[in-house]
Amino acid sequence: MQLKNVSKLLRPLIRGGHAWQHITINGAENKPYFFFTNTQWFLLLLSCIVLFRLTKGISEEIIGYVMGAFSISVSLFMSLLISIFDKFENTRFENEEKTEDEIIHLTQKKNFFKRFISITSYLVVLSILVIVLCSFTYLFNLSVRIVLPETLISDWKQIDWVLTIKNTILVTYRVTLNYFLLNYLLLTLFITGSAYDYYISEMERRKIAS
Numbered sequence: 784m785q786l787k788n789v790s791k792l793l794r795p796l797i798r799g800g801h802a803w804q805h806i807t808i809n810g811a812e813n814k815p816y817f818f819f820t821n822t823q824w825f826l827l828l829l830s831c832i833v834l835f836r837l838t839k840g841i842s843e844e845i846i847g848y849v850m851g852a853f854s855i856s857v858s859l860f861m862s863l864l865i866s867i868f869d870k871f872e873n874t875r876f877e878n879e880e881k882t883e884d885e886i887i888h889l890t891q892k893k894n895f896f897k898r899f900i901s902i903t904s905y906l907v908v909l910s911i912l913v914i915v916l917c918s919f920t921y922l923f924n925l926s927v928r929i930v931l932p933e934t935l936i937s938d939w940k941q942i943d944w945v946l947t948i949k950n951t952i953l954v955t956y957r958v959t960l961n962y963f964l965l966n967y968l969l970l971t972l973f974i975t976g977s978a979y980d981y982y983i984s985e986m987e988r989r990k991i992a993s
Contacts, residue, residue, distance in 0.1 A: 793908065800905020803898040804973070808891045808981065823966060830961035840957045843926045849964070850917045853910040860907045864900060871896045888988075895981050902974050909967050916960045928953055 805813050805820075819827065834840075841849070874896075876889055920926055 796901075796904050796908060799901040800908070803901040804970070806894070806898060808894040808898065809887075810890065810894055822969065826965040826969065827958075827962050830958045830965060833961055834954065834957055837957075838929050839926050840920070840928075840953075841926070841960070843920060846917045846920045846926070850914050853914050853917075857907055857910045857914075860903050860910070864903055864907075867896065867899055867903070871900075891981075895977075899974060899978065902970060906967065906970055906974070909963060909970075913960070913963050913967065916956070916963065919956065925953065925956070 802812075805815065807813070815821075817824070874892065876893060881889070
């Protein structure tokens with residue numbers, strides 16, 4: 784299997800996972816103006832602010848817990864994907880002799896399956912990416928590297944460019960990891976809430992027979 788083939792498969796998955804975060808089950812698209820939603824921009828800002836508190840980044844002990852939890856989540860989400868797709872396969876979408884309301888309901892059901900599968904698949908990829916990023920902490924012993932605001936200087940003549948580049952990469956790494964962790968939590972809550980909302984609406988449609 785070539786890396787090119789993997790990349791070719793992942794690109795539509797990531798695009799779909801990102802797009803379906805902003806599409807309702809009715810098909811209406813609420814695309815954000817600046818790529819991220821306001822909540823995601825807040826998470827990105829929070830990821831930067833956390834650096835002032837965690838000057839060494841996330842500790843190796845916590846990183847170990849995160850890697851274990853995300854490894855479990857990958858298997859759980861994969862099982863969930865199989866279960867949901869099996870449910871989709873057993874759903875009849877023929878619209879012959881159906882009323883307009885029934886056709887709308889079928890469209891909502893199909894969109895729910897597409898959104899749930901797209902975002903859950905996106906979460907699997909995100910979980911694997913977080914595991915890879917966390918492994919860098921162990922490989923390069925990043926938890927002992929301290930980056931403090933006071934280490935930055937305003938005199939360009941005294942800047943150690945090698946150290947500056949290293950610190951920039953380290954800060955970017957920590958912000959990215961923090962954001963992915965927070966975004967993962969946000970998307971998990973989003974997909975859980977979406978599933979609950981849809982399932983409850985389906986239950987409300989079923990009337991108790993007299």
